[in-house]
Amino acid sequence: MSGIYIHIPFCKKRCHYCDFYKSVDLLQVDSFLAALSQEIFLRKDYLNERIISTIYFGGGTPSILSAKQLCEILDLIRTTYTVLSEAEITMEANPDDLSAEYLKEIKSIGINRLSIGIQSFSDKDLIFMGRRHSAMQAIEAVKMSQSVGFENISIDLIYGIPGMSVKQWKENLQQAFQLNVQHLSAYHLTFHKGTQFWKQLTKGYIREIDEDESIIQFETLIEEAKKNDFIHYEISNFALDGFFSRHNTSYWNQTEYLGLGPSAHSYNKATRFWNVSSVKKYLQHIDNKTIAGRFETLSINDKFNDYLLTRLRTCxxxxxxxxxxxxxxxxxxxxxxxxxxxxxxxxxxxxxxxxxxxxxxxxxxxxxxxxxxxx
Ligand SMILES: C[S@@+](CC[C@H](N)C(=O)[O-])C[C@H]1O[C@@H](n2cnc3c(N)ncnc32)[C@H](O)[C@@H]1O
Ligand code: SF4
Known part of the structure; x- marks a missing residue:
């Protein structure tokens, strides 16, 4: 079994902390989708095992795409590869893109797992991080997803935010668990070069929280998850029994995967391939029927180190x-x-x-x- 990851490299605006590859030039979306269709076909021999058990739309912001656009991508994948009827099909979504009608549409085309980027239930933190939504919108987005029938919902939260106390982090977690979601990904805020936060940090306008405080917040996360029967199955991932992310788990189990779209990364047990992190270069190469990127043949040392790196992060x-x-x-x-x-x-x-x-x-x-x- 293999997985397919599709990187949708567009966002309406850049959040202050994020260094995932994305462009805010939404005028390129149509050309990108045309190129992606070609890549789906051009890369069909990368995987040794063509049976696909998981598909993951990540980003950037997959929820900027219409259900029709997502459906066209899925149809093409289904005709080019063998996709299991019970495949896990996840989509990352930003709360402010979700309406009941849109959720019904994406459910009807086969998306059966949502990963909603909430980050915090505090409006103060959301404004500080440059998010496009309020806490109330985030709560509504989860409730709406549940009311249209999504039964496998994950939310993302960030802790270690400057100015966030342990009490506030605990309240965030309690709010998350009250929503009866099945999965939680919680990441400690990292400052990446090139982001707005990095600039603020280097100018001394903000500062990282103390290491002791970080540890207390991580411990709080582990405790609250345990109280709510969430299993800590990977360093940043927690889920109710039966709701571990099948797609991400396959990364940690050395299962083959194909990554499509700019900056996506592929692995087929013998090699790794990194697509170029540039929509412009991606489009130029696809015109010549090639994929812009970097290729690496894995040595036994690489494979051993990868095995340690991925497995030690898991339960x-x-x-x-x-x-x-x-x-x-x-x-x-x-x-x-x-x-x-x-x-x-x-x-x-x-x-x-x-x-x-x-x-x-x-x-x-x-x-x-x-x-x-x-x-
Ligand atoms: C690639 S983002 C895509 C999610 C989606 N676009 C959104 O914003 O809701 C995946 C997740 O990575 C996490 N993340 C991104 N940058 C981070 C950072 N610098 N520190 C901690 N978590 C980060 C956030 O929780 C985010 O939801
Ligand atoms: S966190 Fe999500 S919405 Fe914000 S810039 Fe990153 S990918 Fe885009």
């Missing part, structure tokens, strides 16, 4: 048996040696065949992974 951890089977005794012994130190510090634990990151280890996951990499 399934690393299977030592799988590690041995897949990479052989050299990598297995290297791994066994390396983890001793982290086990003694309580950052990593072993249980039968599996190796997991502990709650304490989660706070310094990136540095642990870097140390475990085989170079």
């Amino acid at each position: 399934w951890g690393i299977s030592k048996n799988q590690l041995l089977q897949q990479f052989g005794s050299k990598y297995f012994q290297y791994f066994e040696q390396k983890i001793i130190h982290y086990i003694s510090l309580g950052f990593i634990e072993e249980s039968n065949d599996n190796v997991y990151i502990t709650k304490k280890g989660l706070f310094i996951l990136d540095s642990i992974i870097e140390e475990l990499f085989y170079v």
